[in-house]
Amino acid sequence: MSRQIRAALKLFELRLSRASSHLELLGDPALLLAERAVHQQARLRGRAPLRADATYASGPWLLSTPPEGWLVGRFDLPGLHRPLQLLRDRVIDAWVGSYQPDLPDADDPEWWVLDLLREPVQLLAAPDHPLAQVRDLRVGDFEPFPSLALPSGWFPRTEAVLREQGLWSDPVRIQRYDPSCWEGRCADGVTLSYGQSLTEALQPTTVRLDWDLGLITGEALVVRRDLMDEPAIQQLVEHLQQQARLVAGRFGDVELML
Structure with a gap:
């Protein structure tokens, strides 16, 4: 000090x-x-x-x-x-x-x-994710895969919408925003994430899955x-x-x- x-x-x-x-x-x-x-x-x-x-x-x-x-x-x-x-x-x-x-x-x-x-929020994954090329996805298709979640209570309305769809399951400890803690987590090929056009343009390392989250940001x-x-x-x-x-x-x- x-x-x-x-x-x-x-x-x-x-x-x-x-x-x-x-x-x-x-x-x-x-x-x-x-x-x-x-x-x-x-x-x-x-x-x-x-x-x-x-x-x-x-x-x-x-x-x-x-x-x-x-x-x-x-x-x-x-x-x-x-x-x-x-x-x-x-x-x-x-x-x-x-x-x-x-x-x-x-x-x-x-x-x-x-x-x-x-703009609408998109469900994102690595290009080689098992669900990347699947069409007409269903909620149960997400269960085998971790999906990013920020600390409980940070975004209660958003959290509720995603949890209803079987998402928001893998908590991230984050103090300052770092791409490696968010978009970078998809690099493991299995973790699901979220984004929108503005974030995708800044971090073009993911693809959109064929799923409507029904969530607007x-x-x-x-x-x-x-x-x-x-x-x-x-x-x-x-x-x-x-x-x-x-x-x-x-x-x-x-x-x-x-």
């Missing part, structure tokens, strides 16, 4: 915990949160770059070249809890998620969610509702909508949501 971090912890009377996959602060965070609110207001007024992040699927397509005045993260935050907590604590100012139907509802009092793109901007009318946020909205138009024009099954 650096001297600067130790000094900050002492100032705010906090401690760091390494008990989980992310460092967590212990103690009363009120003073720290107040400072973060001040820093966010400074960023919104152009005194420092604003901060955006996205999923591994959204980021490369929609934020590879962010608008002026914005910095972006590494597009590797997994799940929903961590990015939403960073938004809630005003550490980041905007996030583009890919997790329909598990993103907050449109009328959520805390979050403003703006849909950008929508999509890219959406998520910000705190109390920030939705800020000019800097609306500038980001315009940029994302322009990028979304380009992406939708590239893929036949990606629908523009404007």
Whole structure:
């Protein structure tokens, strides 16, 4: 731990915990949160770059070249809890998620969610998977094969849909998104995975199976509702909508949501 971090912890009377996959602060965070609110207001007024992040699927397509005045993260935050907590604590100012139907509802009092793109989720496998060339698959055909699953409760609605089909059976321990922990798991020739046109274009190592999951995903901007009318946020909205138009024009099954 650096001297600067130790000094900050002492100032705010906090401690760091390494008990989980992310460092967590212990103690009363009120003073720290107040400072973060001040820093966010400074960023919104152009005194420092604003901060955006996205999923591994959204980021490369929609934020590879962010608008002026914005910095972006590494597009590797997994799940929903961590990015939403960073938004809630005003550490980041905007996030583009890919997790329909598990993103907050449109009328959520805390979050403003703006849909950008929508596309079907595909069941994927290695090209040499035993089911790769089989047509008219049935649910029972999946039982002999492991299928990737993220930690229970991360995406409850998505998890429920896939479990009903005999999928979501092989848990993956993941702290940051890494292709080898997700798409790369199909390289064993038996593990089933999930994806969509945007992820397939980034990791073209799988094939689609002849099965309709009945599951829709999509890219959406998520910000705190109390920030939705800020000019800097609306500038980001315009940029994302322009990028979304380009992406939708590239893929036949990606629908523009404007």
